[in-house]
Amino acid sequence: MLDLVNARYKDPNLDPKERVDDLISYMTLEEKVAQMMCIWNGKREMLVDEQGNFDYEKAKQSFKHGHGIGQIGRPSDAGKDEESGHDQGLELRETVALTNAIQKFFIEHTRLGIPVFFHEECLHGLAAKGATSFPQPIALAGTFNTKLIEQLYSIAAKETRDRGAHQALTPVVDVARDPRWGRVEETFGEDPYLVSEMGKAAVRGFQGDSRFKNKDKVVATLKHFAAHGQPESGTNCAPANISERVLRETFLMPFKEAIQEAGVISIMPSYNEIDGIPSHANEWLLNDVLREEWGFNGYLVSDYYAIQELYHREATHGHHVAVDKKQAAELAIHAGINLEFPEPDCYTYLFDLVDEKRVEETAIDELIKPLLFWKFKMGLFENPYTDVREEDQLESKKALALQAAEESIILLKNKSNILPLSKDNLKKLAVIGPNAHVPLLGGYSGEPKESVTILQGIKEHLGNSVEVLFHEGCKITVDGRWEKDEVVFPNESEELQSIAEAVAIAKNTDAILLAIGGNDQTSREAWSKHHMGDRTSLDLIGYQRTLVDELKKLEKPLVVLVCNGRPLSITDVSQKADALLECWYGGQEAGLAIAKVIFGEVNPSGKLSISIPRSVGQLPIFYNHKPSARRGFLDEEKTPLYPFGFGLSYTKFELSEITLADDIIHIDESTNVKYTITNVGKTAGYEVIQMYIRDVHSSVTRPIKELKGFQKIWLEAGESKDFSFPISPNLLAFYDIHKNYVVEPGEFHIMIGNSSQDVCLVSSVLTVIS
Numbered sequence: 001m002l003d004l005v006n007a008r009y010k011d012p013n014l015d016p017k018e019r020v021d022d023l024i025s026y027m028t029l030e031e032k033v034a035q036m037m038c039i040w041n042g043k044r045e046m047l048v049d050e051q052g053n054f055d056y057e058k059a060k061q062s063f064k065h066g067h068g069i070g071q072i073g074r075p076s077d078a079g080k081d082e083e084s085g086h087d088q089g090l091e092l093r094e095t096v097a098l099t100n101a102i103q104k105f106f107i108e109h110t111r112l113g114i115p116v117f118f119h120e121e122c123l124h125g126l127a128a129k130g131a132t133s134f135p136q137p138i139a140l141a142g143t144f145n146t147k148l149i150e151q152l153y154s155i156a157a158k159e160t161r162d163r164g165a166h167q168a169l170t171p172v173v174d175v176a177r178d179p180r181w182g183r184v185e186e187t188f189g190e191d192p193y194l195v196s197e198m199g200k201a202a203v204r205g206f207q208g209d210s211r212f213k214n215k216d217k218v219v220a221t222l223k224h225f226a227a228h229g230q231p232e233s234g235t236n237c238a239p240a241n242i243s244e245r246v247l248r249e250t251f252l253m254p255f256k257e258a259i260q261e262a263g264v265i266s267i268m269p270s271y272n273e274i275d276g277i278p279s280h281a282n283e284w285l286l287n288d289v290l291r292e293e294w295g296f297n298g299y300l301v302s303d304y305y306a307i308q309e310l311y312h313r314e315a316t317h318g319h320h321v322a323v324d325k326k327q328a329a330e331l332a333i334h335a336g337i338n339l340e341f342p343e344p345d346c347y348t349y350l351f352d353l354v355d356e357k358r359v360e361e362t363a364i365d366e367l368i369k370p371l372l373f374w375k376f377k378m379g380l381f382e383n384p385y386t387d388v389r390e391e392d393q394l395e396s397k398k399a400l401a402l403q404a405a406e407e408s409i410i411l412l413k414n415k416s417n418i419l420p421l422s423k424d425n426l427k428k429l430a431v432i433g434p435n436a437h438v439p440l441l442g443g444y445s446g447e448p449k450e451s452v453t454i455l456q457g458i459k460e461h462l463g464n465s466v467e468v469l470f471h472e473g474c475k476i477t478v479d480g481r482w483e484k485d486e487v488v489f490p491n492e493s494e495e496l497q498s499i500a501e502a503v504a505i506a507k508n509t510d511a512i513l514l515a516i517g518g519n520d521q522t523s524r525e526a527w528s529k530h531h532m533g534d535r536t537s538l539d540l541i542g543y544q545r546t547l548v549d550e551l552k553k554l555e556k557p558l559v560v561l562v563c564n565g566r567p568l569s570i571t572d573v574s575q576k577a578d579a580l581l582e583c584w585y586g587g588q589e590a591g592l593a594i595a596k597v598i599f600g601e602v603n604p605s606g607k608l609s610i611s612i613p614r615s616v617g618q619l620p621i622f623y624n625h626k627p628s629a630r631r632g633f634l635d636e637e638k639t640p641l642y643p644f645g646f647g648l649s650y651t652k653f654e655l656s657e658i659t660l661a662d663d664i665i666h667i668d669e670s671t672n673v674k675y676t677i678t679n680v681g682k683t684a685g686y687e688v689i690q691m692y693i694r695d696v697h698s699s700v701t702r703p704i705k706e707l708k709g710f711q712k713i714w715l716e717a718g719e720s721k722d723f724s725f726p727i728s729p730n731l732l733a734f735y736d737i738h739k740n741y742v743v744e745p746g747e748f749h750i751m752i753g754n755s756s757q758d759v760c761l762v763s764s765v766l767t768v769i770s
Contacts, residue, residue, distance in 0.1 A: 004112070009381075016376035020369050026112060029361060030067045033350045035114065035368045040073030040304075040342035047072070047102060052079025052090050054101035060109070068110040070371060071117040073342045075099050076128035076163060076446075089129040089447065092163055092391055099164025100385045107384060114372070115380040119221075122168035122206075123186055123444035124587065125152070125401075126159045132397045132588065133441050133448040136565060137172060137198070139408035139584035141188035141609035142647070144688040144710050146201040148407065152400055153205025155393075158216040164386040166378060167219040167266060169301075171202035173254035174224055174270075176610060177622055180234025182524050182533025185442050185565030185585065187229060189609030190622040190644060192250050193707045196257040203262040210263055212378045215386075219374060222258055224270035224303060225279060225290070227251040230620070235534045236526040237271040237317065245700070245735045247274065256294055265298040265374060269337070271306050278319040280306045281331035291336065299338040299370040307332045307346045315528040325349060333359050338367045394449075398589065405586035405593030407686070410606035411648040413580040418557055420600025420650060421511060426466045430506035431455050432473045432551065433515035434544070435563040442565050442585035443482045443524045450588060454515050454561065457591025461599060469509060471502035474543045482520035485531045495543040503550045511557040513598065516544045516573070517564035517583075524565070538569040538616045545572060552576045561594060567612040571641055582608065582642075600650065603685030605712070607647040607755070611640040623756040624703040645690050645707070645756040651681030651717065655689070655762055658752050661724075664767045667743040670728040673750050673764065677723065679715035688712050691725045692751040692761065698744055699737040705751060725752070732768065745770045 008014060009023035024032070039046060046062035049055045063069070075098050080089040090098060099118055107113045121127040124134045134140065134152050143149070153171070160168055173195050176187040188198040199222065206220035227240035227247055242251070258264045269279040269286065279285060280302055290296045305313055310328035312318030322328035326349040332340070333350070340347040353359040375381065411419070431437075431454065439451035452460070455470050462468060474495045478488040506512050522541050524533035539545075551558060560577035562570060565585060574580055581604070586593055596602040613621045614636060623644040632638040656676035665671050677689060691709035695702045709725040727750065732743045745768050753761035 012382050016373050019376050020372045023112065023114070023372060024365055024368070029351060029354060029364070030065070031112060032364050032368050033347060034067040035070040035371050036339050036347050036350070036364075037069055037344045038071040038073055038339060038341050039069060039344070042343050043072065043078055048078045048098065050079060052094070052098065054098055054105070056105070059102075059105050063106075063109065066110045068106050068112070068114050069116055070339055071119055071167070072102060073119055074121065075102070075118050075165065076120060076126070091130050093388055095128065095163040096386050096388050103164070103384045115375055115384040117167055117375065118165040119167040119169055120160050120163070120165045121444050122156045122160055122170045123172065124442070125156045125446065126163070127444050127446040128163065129447045130391070130449050131159050131446045132156070132401055133445055133451070134401050134404050135408045135587040135590070136185045136442045136585040137188050138176075138185045138565065138609060139586060140404060141194055141198050142410055142584070142606040143404065143407040144194075144607055144712050145407055146197050148404060149198055149201035150205040152404055153202045155397055155400060157206045157218045160218050161216055162386065162389055165218065166380070167221060168206050169221045169223065169268065171199050171220065171222065172224070173199035173222055173258060174229035175251055175254065177230035177620055178234040179538055179567045179610070179613065179619065180535050180616065181229065181231055182236060182526055182535070182566070184567070184610065185523060186444065190611060191609070191624065191707050192253040194609060194710070196254040199254045199258045200262040203258050203264045207263065207265065210265065219265045221266040221268050221301060222255055222264050223268035225255055225267050226270060226285060227274055228270040228272055231272060239273045242274070245739065248735055252289070259294050259296050266301055267296070267298065268301050268303050269306065271303055271309065273319060278310055278321060280337060281310050281321055281335050283335050286335045286337075297370065299374070300336055301339045302332065302337050302341050304342045305345070307337065307340050326352060329353060330358050333363060333367070336367065338371055401587050402589040402593055405589045406596060406602045408584060408586060408606050409593060409597050409604050410582040410608055411579070411604040412582055412642050412646070413574060413577060414648055415578045418578045419559065419598065421559070421598055423462055423465050423599060426510045428467045428469060428509040429458070429462070430509040430512045431458055431468055431470045431515070432502050432506055432512060433547070433561075434472055434474055434476045435515040435517055435519070435561070436472070436513070437470060438480070438519070440563050440583070440585045440590040441587060443520055445482070448588040452589055452591035454513070454591045454594050457593070457595035458513065458598070460592060461595035469505050471505045472498065473502035473514075473547045474498055476519045476542050476544070477521045480519040480521055482524050484521065485528075487521050487532070490542055492543070496546070499543060499547050499550055502547065503554065506551055506556070507554055509556065511559065512551055512554070513559050513561060514548065514551060515561045515563055516540060516548070517562045517568065518566065536616070538567065538613060540568060540570065540573070548573050548576055559598065567610055569613055569615045569641070571614045574641060582606070582612070603650045603683055604647065605649065605686035605688065607645050607688050608642055609644070611644045612642040614641045624706050626701050627704055628701070643755060643757045645688075645754070647688070647755075649685050649687065651679055651683040651685050653687045653715070653754065654678045654680050655752060658750065658762055658764050660750065660764055660766055663765070664769060667745060667768055667770055668729055670726060671766065672724045672726050673752065674722065674724045675752050675762075676720055677713060677715065678720040679717055682717050684714070684716045686712055686714050687754055689723070690753060690756070692756065693727075693731060694749040694751070695732070695734065695744070696747040696749060698734070698746065700735075702734060705756065707756070727766065743768060
């Protein structure tokens with residue numbers, strides 16, 4: 001009989017790798033496979049009652065064989081009924097009680113006492129009841145503030161760990177190249193360098209030094225690997241029809257950087273296929289590139305139901321590279337998928353596959369090693385339970401959410417400096433629009449303790465000094481909730497009547513704030529045939545343009561706030577608005593942040609992390625295109641309505657000419673570019689200075705410019721400061737004609753400015769010699 005009491009894996013003084021090897025030596029095949037499985041919706045049938053409380057009898061019956069389970073998904077949503085809109089999600093103390101009870105059960109009712117991992121969604125904060133909700137990533141990227149990103153994801157990590165969870169299914173480091181795609185809001189935008197910097201900051205916020213000593217950090221999960229952000233036709237999960245060179249330089253870069261510079265522990269492959277091979281079966285991508293070439297030694301978790309989709313999934317699609325679920329499991333194992341999410345499904349066939357010699361048990365051993373390693377590394381074998389704590393740092397969390405919202409707001413137009421508005425010049429202010437009095441959270445959101453709407457923020461900021469009049473004006477969709485599958489568009493006669501009422505209210509005011517854009521239903525993950533979110537048009541939905549037209553006829557100052565999850569073609573609105581701001585989904589403090597910007601308490605500093613097209617016909621419109629890619633159109637300008645990196649301020653900044661420390665360097669040498677920035681206006685504020693580089697002549701075509709550095713700088717009115725950007729070989733390198741990653745000799749244009757558009761840039765020439 002095995003002596004489990006004195007087993008070496010129970011000795012906390014041993015190295016985790018030794019403990020893993022010892023533990024595996026005791027494990028049966030059934031216990032090994034159990035570590036590769038997860039339960040999510042199955043909690044209701046196997047672990048909890050209707051209210052989301054732990055049900056011992058259910059658990060005892062469901063896990064009577066004592067093999068255990070690897071992970072439990074989203075404990076905070078236990079008891080939640082999303083489709084009906086009845087939210088029974090758990091508060092902090094309830095979630096802690098649940099995770100502790102489940103953990104206790106698996107430790108005490110399994111032979112080896114292996115603790116479970118819990119994972120949660122944390123796209124822009126923990127997606128749970130009472131947790132802090134920050135702006136969506138597409139907005140966060142516009143802050144160009146990596147320190148802020150690390151801070152807020154540190155908060156998300158602590159809130160997640162405080163509820164008993166250990167892994168966050170984020171950050172999303174997909175490079176978004178098609179705004180028709182409904183998941184754009186989940187990304188950090190269109191540029192691989194910016195996505196990389198934001199992704200690394202997020203990983204550091206979640207994982208810290210990855211020692212997990214203080215129980216305030218969690219495992220981060222990079223997703224979706226790879227090339228998920230430019231799907232065919234802009235439709236979610238569609239094939240990525242791109243070359244290996246583009247794949248490596250654009251879509252793989254953020255993953256490589258986060259692995260090698262931030263030490264990310266977990267990665268989630270993508271639903272899509274590349275060159276005919278679905279990512280969950282792509283041995284070249286997951287083994288050759290990820291593990292062998294880049295040295296990734298963490299673990300891979302499948303996207304929800306993605307292994308099943310290698311065969312066929314009725315709710316959405318199938319790749320049909322497997323004849324059944326058993327073969328799907330075989331393909332995923334050979335590709336190195338350590339853990340199947342979200343339910344025991346295809347991996348239940350691993351017993352048969354081992355028995356049939358189609359999968360070696362030693363392969364199973366290797367795949368569970370990192371799963372067990374991080375359970376040891378996190379200290380779960382010694383301290384598996386979570387202390388029940390009162391929620392802390394509420395004011396500092398709120399302040400950080402407010403700062404993030406403020407820095408993400410982008411001023412796109414400010415005709416005749418109409419902004420900031422002065423409360424002294426207003427007696428009555430109209431706040432109109434379908435987004436004026438709704439939470440601005442977007443998808444994958446929890447339910448924060450408070451969510452300040454634009455109307456609430458304006459009223460709170462103005463107090464009793466200005467009379468604020470509100471009307472919805474029109475709807476975007478009838479329900480608007482992200483969870484609601486069916487999308488119902490409003491009735492024309494009702495909308496026109498509502499618009500007339502809004503105009504009548506606005507007629508007797510001094511200025512109009514109009515909040516339009518999208519809602520949770522018009523831009524979201526299309527996860528099934530009945531829950532869509534991708535679009536064929538980027539026009540405003542419904543009667544929003546009619547609302548703009550009618551309000552414009554009043555000839556009053558018109559400030560338009562666009563709140564949305566993807567870029568919209570708002571050319572007509574841009575022409576008619578006196579001031580235009582891209583506000584995205586600003587999180588729980590969005591309304592107050594918008595008010596502070598509108599009335600000048602905060603100087604806007606956000607920059608576009610993705611280009612805004614004039615029309616859908618321009619797509620793709622990303623700035624870092626190849627020289628032949630934007631020749632022009634018969635019926636449309638070739639430039640975007642607003643380019644990547646663009647964003648105005650209430651003050652004016654000027655750049656000096658730039659100088660290179662060395663005009664000529666060898667291919668293995670570095671230099672730096674120096675510049676002076678001056679605030680020549682009358683208002684203090686931030687400016688984001690961006691460095692772009694172009695390889696003028698090369699063995700293969702190169703983008704006309706690429707972001708290779710940015711700095712966010714605070715200047716008082718009249719203040720000047722000197723700064724520099726380092727230029728190292730890795731910023732000049734690319735995959736040459738032989739697909740070697742090299743620096744080629746020649747001329748490089750070094751461009752510095754506050755936007756990607758040429759008129760905003762000053763430049764110099766760097767010569768590189770061999």
